[in-house]
Amino acid sequence: MSKVKDKIEIIIADDHMMIREGLKQLLELDGTMKVIAEANDGEECLNLLNKKIHPDILLLDINMPKKNGIEVLEYxxxxxxPVKVLILTVHNEVEYLLKAVDIGIDGYLLKDSSYDELKEAIDVIISGNTYIQPSLLPALNESMEDYALDKEKIEWLTKRELDVLRLISKGCSNKKISDELTISERTVKNHISHIFRKIDVEDRTQAAVFAIRNKIS
Structure with a gap:
């Protein structure tokens, strides 16, 4: 029979010792939380988790040596x-947040937040919900709409059109695509015309950017 925890158990993964120590003191002053381990880099963080340490929450920085926070989250x-992950970072760029949400983050908070907001984020996550810093939500919602629209556009492409788009993103000429796929250059041109229309771009550069952004390359 497992022992019921009387405190929320936390691991802090951040390559700045002063940040780890400051967070530890703040969290443990509350009386409801306990920092059970600290990690200086991504590999050390994963080693702790693989040693069967079972924290309730991992406070995870993005910029760390060896493995960054996104790589740790993916692993x-x-x-x-079985650990809930709250990314605590200086990065307010929506690309990082979108990537974390896509992987399956439990929370995302900027390091310039107040302690009260950190405590609120932890409480929300422990209750089984997701916490995203409110100031980041407008940009996230807009990006999610763009992401959903891109996915819909990709679904309109045939397998052959995806092959052509993948080669466009690698800078291949029509002749090279023709040779690679064993089809005529005229057929390549037709495919490219269809691709441009379906993904709503005007030239090869825009098509290549679309492919790279959506990991078709």
Whole structure:
């Protein structure tokens, strides 16, 4: 029979010792939380989790040596490690947030937030919900709409059109695409015309950017 925890157990993964120590003191002053381990880089963080340490929450920085926070998050989700992850970062760029949401983040908070907001984020996550810093939500919602629209556009492409788009993103000429796919250059031109119309771009550069953005390259 497992022992019921009387405190929320936390691991802090950040390559700045002063930040780890400051967070530890703040969290443990509350009386409801306990920092059970600290990691200086991504690999050390994963080593702790793989040693069967079972925190309730991992406070995870993005910029760390060896493995960054996004790589750590991907590993945790792929290997179904039972820990809730709150990214605590200086990055307010929506690309980082969108990537974290796509992988399956439990929370995302900027380091310039107040302690009260950090505590609120932890409480929300522990209750089984997701916490995203409110100031980041407008940009996230807009990006999610663009992401959903891109996915819809990709679904309109045939397998052959995806092959052509992939080669466009690699800078291949029509002749090279023709040789690679064993089709005529006229057929390549037809495919490209259809691709431009379906993904709503005007030239090869825009098509290549679309492909790279959506990992078709």
């Amino acid at each position: 945790i989700k792929q290997n179904k490690i």
